[in-house]
Amino acid sequence: MLGLERDADDNAVKAAYRKAAKGMHPDSGGDADQFARLQTCYDLLRDPVRRKVFDDTGFDPQLADPRDLKGLMLLEPLVNEVILDEREPGSFDPLAAMRRKLSDDIVKSRFHILELERHRNRVRQHIDRLGRKAGTDFLGSMLRARSQSIAEAIRNAETQIQSIEQAYAMLEGYSYELAAALEPVLVKGEAAE
CATH class of the missing domain: 1.10.287 (Helix Hairpins)
Structure with missing residues (x-):
């Protein structure tokens, strides 16, 4: 959803999130559900434990x-x-x-x-x-x-x-x-x- 490589660092994650959020935010005319999915992706990538589990299994431990x-x-x-x-x-x-x-x-x-x-x-x-x-x-x-x-x-x-x-x-x-x-x-x- 963020168009990132698997090994993207925190700075790349933040930059991709900010770029995507500008167009998806409901206050800017974006879809609320799409923005919620974007936020979920961002939260997952920012949490090292969740990200590791996701990278290893393809599952988010909080949402699976x-x-x-x-x-x-x-x-x-x-x-x-x-x-x-x-x-x-x-x-x-x-x-x-x-x-x-x-x-x-x-x-x-x-x-x-x-x-x-x-x-x-x-x-x-x-x-x-x-x-x-x-x-x-x-x-x-x-x-x-x-x-x-x-x-x-x-x-x-x-x-x-x-x-x-x-x-x-x-x-x-x-x-x-x-x-x-x-x-x-x-x-x-x-x-x-």
Whole structure:
């Protein structure tokens, strides 16, 4: 929107903003929505943390959908794994590896939820069988607190699954070109199989 290069310094950002603002400001006959977008861009470029996140991801942490940011947080370590992988680029499909890892994480989270639900059910059965003591029911209170903690853990695991699914969806549309398989070299006198 400001027509700047990625490595523009603060002075270039200010100059480009001032130039664009003159024509876009609502007091000068400009569109209020366009000017608001210009102001958002300027604010982003002036904040070094927001700018770094935007440069690295294409997302503004203050304006992006929180689900996208959670997805990015899950993709970040997977990108790091690709970078650190010693295999030759083109010899493996990093996108397939990322998708596999995310799918595995979803399965693990769903299994974790099943285990938590099993534990919560057992706690509820104990609560149902526990006779109440007159006065303070500390055992009942402790068991109910455990049941609530387990319910919270289930909600957290469900939220984690949603984040993983968002990260997976963010990979849609990407493809990776593998290097062509090398043809076997024939030595003189050998027949091709």
